[in-house]
Amino acid sequence: MRLHSVDRPAGAFQRPVTADHLRRISRRVFGRDAVSAVELGLGMYNSTYKVTVEGLERPVIMRFAPEPARQFRSERELMRNEHATVPYLSAIAPLMPRVIAADWSHELIGRDYLVQTLLDGVPAPERLPGYPRPAWTSYFRRLGEITRTVHGVRGPRFGPVGAPAYDTWSQAVAGSLNEIAADVEAAGLDGADLRAAADLAVERHAVLDEVTEPRLLTGDLWTVNVMLAADAPQPTITGVLDLDRTWWGDPAADWTIRLAAARQDERLSFWETYGEPDRTPEAVWRSMIYEIRHLGAVRLERHRLGQAGRVRESYGDVAAVLAKII
Template sequence: MDFQPIERPEQAFQQPVTADHLQRISRRVFGRDALSAVELGLGMYNNTYKVTVAGQDRPVIMRFAPEPARQFSSEGEFMRNEYASLPYLSVIAPLMPRVIAADWTHELIGRDYMVQTLLDGVPAPELLSHYPRPLWRGYYRQLGEIARAVHDVRGPRFGPVGAPAHDTWGQAVTGSLTQIAADLELAGLDASDVRKAAAVAADRQAVLDEITEPRLLTGDLWTVNILLAAEAPEPTITGVLDFDRTWWGDPAADWTIRMALRKQDERTAFWEAYGEPEGSPEARWRAKIYEIRHLGADRLEWHRMGNAEEVGKSYDAVAAALAEAG
């Protein structure tokens, strides 16, 4: 088999699988040999390979979660969470890869993995900048339509789609902040600011509990997880990927909303399709708590990547959000 892995340092978080692993999985899922495998490098969490299998018309995608011991507790078996969310994501099914097989047994490799169909398209980070910036507004409108469709899906309880579930939104938010703080401390980082945010959220839980209807959150949907048509005259979304951080909760807490609000540029077209965000004092306060949760998760990610500068910046950003949240 022609095997092309990405060379990484031994201490890197993303650890490759072997050609033998891919071959055994190919035989289990398809009953045939894999002819080639190329590791794809856009993601920072799972390891992803484009695999050509004998007798298959198109290559397939094989994605491998990190070994369980390498995952933070706040990450909650992300791949299993994504798999659990698929029945709720049917509203955007034409844009998503199909799952051919999912295996949590760890019989062939000590990691969860999924085999999925390969979507057509070019990663948006590679292609979007080739278009004139005025055309980007159409791209952001499409993104707003996708986010709106997902956020309109109603769920049973609050928290990650897979587990754990909470009766109230306030419980889900404070629980997540507490879990992120514990992970930061286990990583040897100061988490007192995130713990303070959890205490503030608990003290004003009634404001969080104004959110009474769990809605589906994408968790991580932005440009890095989007595919575009290769030769379209304007940016055209053909696929969306990696819904492993899905949640039930307040749409305003979604990563997509955070990113749409960050700049007043072409992305303002997002709101033309999505609808204007709520601007009440209570919504603005909740947004500060959500921002701290994002920053805490980012801090873990930067630490894992060895980026001490960004880890340091996160403390200033959390302090600013805490000052406004009271």
């Protein structure tokens, strides 16, 4: 079979799979040989391939998680978390890839993998810049609708959809901050600022525990995980993908909300369909705790990508937020 992999430096976090792996998985799932495969390079965590299979009309997507030993504890089994979330995403099912097969057995390869249908469209980072900026408002309005739909889904307990589960929101937030801090420390970095935020979450638990109803958070929904129609006159979302960081909690803690609020530009139209954010003093305090959690996760990603300078910058960013809430 023909295989084209992304050229990455030695030691890169994302590791390729072999043609033999892809052939054996194709035979297990479809009973047919894979003809060709192209690795897709947009993501920064899983390894993703578009695979043409003998006798199938359309290519399929095969996604491979990192080997278990290479996963941070705060990012453990994200692919399994994504798969566990599928039953809760029926309201946006027409936009989601369909799971053809999921395999956690590690019999064919020592990594979790998913086989999914190929979504129509073009990755939004490639297509959106082709529209004039004023046209982007329709894109952000639609993104607001999709996010609001996901946030409308109610869950049983707080925390990642797969596990662990917490009885209260403060416990989930403190637990997540401590897990990220442990990963930072295991990487040889200082996690004291994140542990200070976790302690604040425990100390001021009553403010966090005003959030009493777990709602579904997308975890990572933004332009990089959106597909657009190739030739539509206005940006038209045809699919969303890679919702592997979903968890149950306060919608204001979602990565999508953070990015929607990050700039005063076309993305202001997001709020037209999503609804205005809560700006009470308690909600603002919670948002700063969430920001520290986001900054901790970003610190880990920067470390994984070898961005030492940006890792150092993250300490000043966290310190500035901590100073406002202590």
